[in-house]
Amino acid sequence: MAAPLAPLPSGLQVTEASPEWLNKGDNAWQLTAATIVGMQSVPGLVILYGSIVKKKWAINSAFMALYAFAAVLVCWVGWAFQMSFGEEMFFFWGKPNFALDQKYLLDQGFAGFYPRATLVFFQFVFAAITLVLVGGALLGRMNFHAWMLFVPLWLTFSYTIGAYSIWCPTGFLAKAGVMDYCGGFVIHLASGVAGFTAAYWVGPRTNKDRERFPPNNILLMLAGAGLLWMGWSGFNGGGPYAANIDASLAVLNTHVCTATSLLVWLFLDILFFSKPSVIGAVQGMITGLVCITPAAGIVQGWAAIIMGILSGSIPWYTMMVLHKKISFLKYVDDTMAVFHTHAIAGSLGGVLTGFFAEPRLNRLFFSGDTTMFIGFAYGIKDGRFRAGLRQMGVQLAGIVFIVFINVFVTSVICLVVRLIVPLRLSEEQLEIGDDAIHGEEAYALWGDGEKFETQNGNDVFDVESSKAVQMTTTF
Template identity: 50%
Template sequence: MSFQYEGNVGSQYNFTTTNWLDTGDNAWQLTAASLVGLQSIAGLTILYAGIVPSKWAINSAFMVIYAFSATLIVWVLWAYKMSFGTYMLPFVGRPGPVVTMAQELGQSQLPSTSPVLFQNFPLSTMVYFQFVFAAITIIITAGSFLCRMSFTAWVIFVPLWITFSYAIGAYSIWGGGFLWQMGVIDYSGGYVIHISSGTAGLVGAYFIGPRSAADSNDLRPNNVLSVLAGAGILWIGWNGFNGGDPYAASADAGAAVLNTNVCTAMSLLCWTICDTIYKGKPSVIGAVQGMITGLVAITPCAGVVAGWAAIAIGFASGTIPWVSLKIMHKKVPYLRDIDDTLDVFHTHCVAGFVGGFSVGLFATLEGCVAFGANSVGGAIEGNGRQVWLQIVGALFIIGWNILWTSLIMCFIRDVLHIPLCMSEDELLKGSDMIHGEAAYVLCPCEAHEHLLAGNHNKRSQTGPGELEMGGVTLGGQTMEGV
C-alpha cells in the first residue's frame, strides 16, 4: 500500500527528500556530531581512566559515561529549546521537549535569530549535534573533580549545571541571545564550552575540596599510553568539533579543520619546548596539555582567521597557559589552594580566553562572511571594537558560571544535605569500594576474590605471591622488584 501527499509535506513528515534537505550537509553534520561524541565516550573516557591513579580509573570513566547519558535526556526534554529555541529572555530560550516525529523530521532553524536562520538538514540532526557539545562541556568540567567528588553529588550536579549554566551561555552566544546580537564571535565553543567548563571546574573544585593526601602526593598516571590514545581521539575528533559549526559541508568547514590542526600542532611544539627549557626534558603529559590548549584556543576562531593567524594563536596557546599553569598557579594563593585535578582552568578557561581574544585581533572579513558571523572582522580589518566585544562575552560567561556553579554546589550540600566529597574510607579505597569493580584484574583466582569483591588491601597486608596496586589485582608468582 502506498500513500499520497500533496504539497511540500516533507517539512512536517520528511518521508522523502525535500526541497530544503541537502543530503551532503546532513551527512557531514551527522559525521561531525559522531566525531564529537567519540571525543567524550571514547576519548575522554580513556584519557581520564589512564591519567588518574588506577584505583580511580573506573570511577573517572563512569563519571564520563553517566554525564553523557544524563545530558542527552535533559537536552531533548527541555535544555535544547532553552539553548536554541524561541525567545523567552535575552539570555535564554523557552524550555520545552523535542521528542515528536514532526519535530525530528522538520527543518532545523534558529527561531531567535533575526532574520531566522535555517539549516539544510532536519532538526533531529541539529539537536544531536548540539547535544554532543553540551555533553563534552560537563565532561571537561569533571576533569577538575576527579578522584574525590561524591558520585551522588555528580548525579545531581550534571542536569542542574546543564540547565542553569550551559543552556544560558549557548543561547546568549549561539542561539540568538544578547551576545549574538551584539556581535560576539564564538565559532565553535571557546566561550560556551571551554571558558564555562574551566570556570565551573575551578569553582566546583573549591567547594568539593582537595583529594586525599596520598593521592595529592602521587600524581603519576596509571597508563600513559591510554592517555595518548584518548588524546589522539580527542585531536582527530576535533575536526568534527570545529568543522561542523558552519552547519554545512562548506569551504569554511575545510578552513576550520585545517586551522584547527595547524594551531594544535604549533601549540604542542611550543608547550614541549617550554617544558624542555624549564625542566630539562620533554614531557609526554605536557605535550598532551599543549595539544589540548591548542585545540581549545583555535575553537572560537577556527573558520574566521587565516592560516598564519592559526600559527600565531598556536604559539600563544602553547606559552600563555603554560605560564599560567607552571608559574602563575604557584604564585597566586587562591589558585594554589584549589585542587583542580587535571588543571582544567588553565587548559580550558585560560586557553579559551586566548582564543576568544584572538578573534578580536585576527578575524577576517572573508572568514566572517563565509561563516555568516554578525561581524565585519577584527582589529586587522579596522574593527577594534571586536576586541572589546570578545572581552565582554568572556566576562559574562565567567561571571555566570561563578554564580551558578556556586549556587548549585551550595544547593546540593546545604539543601539536599548530600556531601560533595567522598568519605575518608572511599577516598582511601577508590573505585573498588564505590562501584565494586577493579580497573585491571590480572590472573584472578580464589586467593584474590577478596579484591574482586571490593576489599582493598595494602601491600603490607598481602601474602606471598600477592601484590596490591590500588585498582589492580595481581596474583601468581611474586614479582621481584615491584
C-alpha cells in the same frame, strides 16, 4: 522549442523522506561530525580520564564521563535544547520544551539544510563534552551521587544560558556580534570556570593524592588524547552547519594551531625542566585545540600558527609559574587543570579571534549583516579602527558574561546539592577509591581478577607460587 529537462537522479528526487530543502551532503557531514565529536567524549575522554589518574581512581573517573554523556542526552531532548535554541523566555535564555515530537524534529532547523533532529544531535554532543570537561576538575574525590545531581542542574541553569546568549540567533550576545565559531566561550571558557568553581566547593583530594597522582597508563592516556585531537575535525569542521569551503579551512586551522601549541609546550618543558614531558605535550595539545575553537574558520592559516604559539606558551606560564605563586590557585584542587587548559586558553582564543578575524571569512560563516564582524587587525588595515575596537570590546564582554554566569550558577548548584548529599567522598572512600564507590577495580592483578585470600595473616599461596604469579602478570 527547448529540449525537455532531464529527470533528476533517483537519489535527488523530492520525496516525503527527502524534502526540497534537504541537502543530503550537508546532512551526512553534520551527522558524521556530530558522531566524531561524540567519540571525543565516549570513548575519548572516558579513556583519557580513566588512564591519567591514579590506579585506584580509574573506574570512577572514566564513569563520571560516561554518566555525564548519557544524562545530558536525556535532559537535552527533554527540555535543554529548546532552552538553548528555542523560543525566547528572557533575552539570555530560551523556554524549556521537548525536542521529541516527530513534527518538530523532521522540520528544517534554524540553521543548515537538514532537519532539526540533526541539529539536536549535533548540539547535544557539544553540551555533553562540556559537562565531561567540568568533571575533569573534580576527579579523585567528588561524591558520585553529587555528580549525578550536578550534571542535569548545571546543564539546565548554566550551559543553556551561554548557548542561547551566544549561539542562538535571538540571544543578546549573538545580536551584539560576539564571535565564537564553535565553543571557545560556550564550551571551554564555561567548563574551565565552572570546573574550577566546583572544585573550590567540593574540596581537595587527600594530601597523599595531591602530592603524588601518577597516571596508571600513559599509553592509554595518549590513545584518549588522540581521539580527542582527531575528533576536533568534527568539532570545528561542523561549525558552519554545512560541508562547505569554510569547514575545510576550519579543520586545517584546527590541526595547524594544535600541532604548533603542542610543540611550543614541549620545547618549554625541555628548556626549563630538561625533559620532554608526555603529559605536558598532551596539555599543549589541549590548549591549542581550545584556543583555535572560537576562531577556526574565520582566521587565516598564519594567524592559526600565531595562536598556536601563544596557546602553547601563555597557559604553560599560568600553569607552571603563576599557579605556584598565587595562593588561591594552589588552594583549589583542579585535578585536570581545566582552569588553565580551558578557561585561560578559551579566553585567549576569544580575544585573538577579535583581533585576527578576517572580513571575507566572516562573510563565509556569519549570516545576515556581516559588516560588524571584523578583527581589530583588519579594522586598522581597512581604516575601520572603531569597528575593530568595538569587536574587541564585544569579545571581552562575552568573556565577562560567561565567567560571571558560571561562577554564580555553579556556586549555587554546589550549595544546593550539598544540602542533599555530601559533595566530597568520605575519608575512608578517598583512601580506598574505586572499590569503595563502585565495588569494582580497573585492573585484574591476580589471575582472572581474583584477589589473594589470607588465612591467619598468611597468603594461601606460598612464596614461590606468589613469585610465579607476579612474573606471569609482569609479562
